[in-house]
Amino acid sequence: MTGALDGPPRSTRGRRPGGEDTRARILDAARAAFGERGYEGAAMREVAARAGVDAALVHHYFGTKQRLFVAAMEFPVDVATVVPRLLAGGEAGVGERFVRFVVGLWDRPEVQPMLLGVVRSATTDPVAADMLRGLLTEGPLQALATAIDRPDADARVALAGSQLVGLAMARYVVHLEPLASMRADEVAAAVGPVVEWYLYGERGEAPER
């Protein structure tokens, strides 16, 4: 969890000194490859070919596929910036604002390959699964739950996280319609209340019918 929320992605910061440039190009290629094929499916030499460099150079910079994956999947959001903004409007509507934020992240062309890479890879690779658990349990969701200080915050975060992972799987990975084609604000209106209910609702009571 580093980098600024609205800052330019690392890969488009313009020219860097030789080594940095090559390293950034390899990371871009890795995000694309892991995003499309997942951890198991993407090979080091495929990443090298996409980056237009020799495979030995990928090994030189990153050593193993696992270390390349971790470096490529750096999360482009600063929780300390995001959470106060989501909470600024008060508890009511925080779920909708949060889902809107998540969908906004997924829709950023430089972020989607990274998120796809984590979700795709998490199904078969333990490091990626760790990373996904980290995004869900140490990310903005945890901060939101902490901000309201309930004894069962961990369960609330996990349940809300399950809905967000499922939204990502359904909308961006398997393209389940009509969810995949809904506008971001429609998704936020539909899923936001559920996230909010998991985080703040009275558990043991049903949502309103």
Add this chain to the structure above:
Amino acid sequence: MTGALDGPPRSTRGRRPGGEDTRARILDAARAAFGERGYEGAAMREVAARAGVDAALVHHYFGTKQRLFVAAMEFPVDVATVVPRLLAGGEAGVGERFVRFVVGLWDRPEVQPMLLGVVRSATTDPVAADMLRGLLTEGPLQALATAIDRPDADARVALAGSQLVGLAMARYVVHLEPLASMRADEVAAAVGPVVEWYLYGERGEAPER
């Protein structure tokens, strides 16, 4: 969607004539391999080795990896039997009964590898993604939505499906705690109301707080 809900799984129906036995052993091995490593990660020769047969035999019976996958992932539930049972208690509580049913399926040792195989593989393989979409849009969820006859049934099914996929990912694939360790009835109590709200709730209104 064939086979009886509570019937014995195909693989333990006892001895069959030679060819059938071998075929069943290959399918068991395929479910295990796809379940653990997903479509991309599992190789035909790995399936052959697990089944204790020559790789040529796997090709003989199933031709391609894709056809092997489709054969191995036959869904062991008869929707026509399940849905009336879920609806029998009336609309109220149908979400909880449905989630209890889904978790029960996941917890059956002969079914979990198949479901893991579909979810893991759906992230990288179009055929598996199709299969997952089919489970969500033509399965019991669709029948539940149809039973109540709302104009936006497709969106309701997709949203409820996103929560069920996310539950599977969080609980069974990435083992997100404490969700992964909750008892089946706790999961049903926590997630059931959300599924019910997606299917039957007034959209545009928030769940009860």
